[in-house]
Amino acid sequence: MEAERQNAIAEKLADLAARGRELRRYL
Known part of the structure; x- marks a missing residue:
């Protein structure tokens, strides 16, 4: 189905x- x-x-x-977001926290 399209919705799925x-x-x-x-x-x-x-x-x-x-x-x-996780990666930016460590950079």
């Missing part, structure tokens, strides 16, 4: 954003 695919993409983006 969009939800998966949103989860990946949220995960990347969280990792980006």
Whole structure:
């Protein structure tokens, strides 16, 4: 389903954003 695919993409983006914040904390 389209909604499920969009939800998966949103989860990946949220995960990347969280990792980006973690990385910036250490830089």
